Amino acid sequence: MMKPVTLTWLVLLGCLVALPLVNDNSYLRHIAIVALLYASLVSSWNLTLGFAGVFNFGHMAFFAIGAYTAAILTKTAGLSPWTGFAAAICTSVVASIVVCLPVLRLKGIYVVLVTFAFGQLCYQVVLNQRDITAEPSASSRSRRWRSPATPSPPTSTSATTTPPCCCWSPRRST
Amino acid sequence: MAAARPILVSGIVLASLYALMATGLALVWNTLGIFNFAHGVFMTLGAYIAWQVADARGFDFGLSAGIAVAIAALAGLGILLNRVLIAPFLGRKDIVLVAVMTTLAGAFFLENAALLTWGPRIKQLDRIASGNFRMLGTAISMHELVIIILAPLVLIGLWAFLKWTRLGSAIRAVAQNRDTALLLGINVNAVYSLTFAISAALAGGAGVLLGAIRFITPTMGAEPLLKAFIVVILGGLGSLAGTIVSAYLIGFAEAASTYFIGAYWTQAAMFGLFIVILVVLPRGLMGRE
Numbered sequence A: 001m002m003k004p005v006t007l008t009w010l011v012l013l014g015c016l017v018a019l020p021l022v023n024d025n026s027y028l029r030h031i032a033i034v035a036l037l038y039a040s041l042v043s044s045w046n047l048t049l050g051f052a053g054v055f056n057f058g059h060m061a062f063f064a065i066g067a068y069t070a071a072i073l074t075k076t077a078g079l080s081p082w083t084g085f086a087a088a089i090c091t092s093v094v095a096s097i098v099v100c101l102p103v104l105r106l107k108g109i110y111v112v113l114v115t116f117a118f119g120q121l122c123y124q125v126v127l128n129q130r131d132i133t134a135e136p137s138a139s140s141r142s143r144r145w146r147s148p149a150t151p152s153p154p155t156s157t158s159a160t161t162t163p164p165c166c167c168w169s170p171r172r173s174t
Numbered sequence B: 001m002a003a004a005r006p007i008l009v010s011g012i013v014l015a016s017l018y019a020l021m022a023t024g025l026a027l028v029w030n031t032l033g034i035f036n037f038a039h040g041v042f043m044t045l046g047a048y049i050a051w052q053v054a055d056a057r058g059f060d061f062g063l064s065a066g067i068a069v070a071i072a073a074l075a076g077l078g079i080l081l082n083r084v085l086i087a088p089f090l091g092r093k094d095i096v097l098v099a100v101m102t103t104l105a106g107a108f109f110l111e112n113a114a115l116l117t118w119g120p121r122i123k124q125l126d127r128i129a130s131g132n133f134r135m136l137g138t139a140i141s142m143h144e145l146v147i148i149i150l151a152p153l154v155l156i157g158l159w160a161f162l163k164w165t166r167l168g169s170a171i172r173a174v175a176q177n178r179d180t181a182l183l184l185g186i187n188v189n190a191v192y193s194l195t196f197a198i199s200a201a202l203a204g205g206a207g208v209l210l211g212a213i214r215f216i217t218p219t220m221g222a223e224p225l226l227k228a229f230i231v232v233i234l235g236g237l238g239s240l241a242g243t244i245v246s247a248y249l250i251g252f253a254e255a256a257s258t259y260f261i262g263a264y265w266t267q268a269a270m271f272g273l274f275i276v277i278l279v280v281l282p283r284g285l286m287g288r289e
Helices: A004-022 A026-051 A059-076 A081-104 A109-128 A153-173 B004-032 B039-054 B063-089 B095-118 B142-164 B166-176 B178-183 B188-210 B222-235 B240-261 B263-280
Strands: B132-135 B138-141
Touching (some): A059 A109, A109 B222, B004 B039, B004 B188, B004 B240, B063 B095, B166 B178, B222 B263
């Protein structure tokens, strides 16, 4: 017999899987996807501050690096969105290692300063390299998994269910 | 070296502005023990308020009135920010990190308030002095000459104030030991407000000076704030003289890097320098324990 808490989570997860299959309202689906996207972002930030106690103020930079990697590879280089997805993970991990190495030697306010400075640096680089990153207000958009013209339940299912799962597993491993 | 003279001249202009910014940041850090992330927004607001008072599309009172109002308003805003964002949390053990969050929140708030008030259209202040000036064989505007001369004068004035006046001594006493200063009858909260007022006024003044060279936008303070961080870290936390020396070093380094590798990658080079300083010289040039 499963614990009630686990059962609750499984039921909630089931609801998320079922949501795109029963819901026809594209606005509601969009809100659900964006909400879960930010939920995954928040839980990933919680890994650094909440579990590791590292005051990381450059987290959005990793988010942006991933997004720009995917956008540039799919739109400018014309690669498949799946390649862009994998590459985005790789580049943001590499960026996080670059920031992490000095942070390992620092503590307190210095960690805040380095991570904050890194976030600002990424912002400046994006603004300055307009040939690659396009205008900041109308930045390049990565290609969708499927054509937006045809509603595609499988894609939406993956979008609603992946974030909670991918944040749950690293937490359990700590 | 043909490049040396333009680098030197452009470095001095940058460095003078960084010195004004970083000194205010360092003053607050030394006295209150917090890093003010809203310092860049002080600069932005200084420029906007001066524009509002001085420009023909604003109140049209002339540039000198604009500068005076901007500096006075920023001093008031500094006190207000201290009361609202810092004072309620003083005495907490994690004040450094709490203050990072409250001042960041304040910075976002003020930045967006500026965007709502003045709109996204870029603005520019009139120059304090018109005409050009030749220095070391390089032409600079009279306005930049004013910056080069004014910044050291203001900093010397600040140093003299801290050194010889009773209020300045009170600030230094609180910076050295808050509890002892309290026992000696110094009104610590008033000193904190005063420190914040001076710091914000310095940032506002720097904003007025920068607003005539670059464009005034709601985010114009972000980049100078980052440079001020680097300057304060290189100078060493707790040392005002170190801050001023390192402002000039960073100014020259940035001018040289802009000349040799271009403006696009200078930001990245400065960030690399920041990391190297933190790893190699964690206490800065003249920092104390």
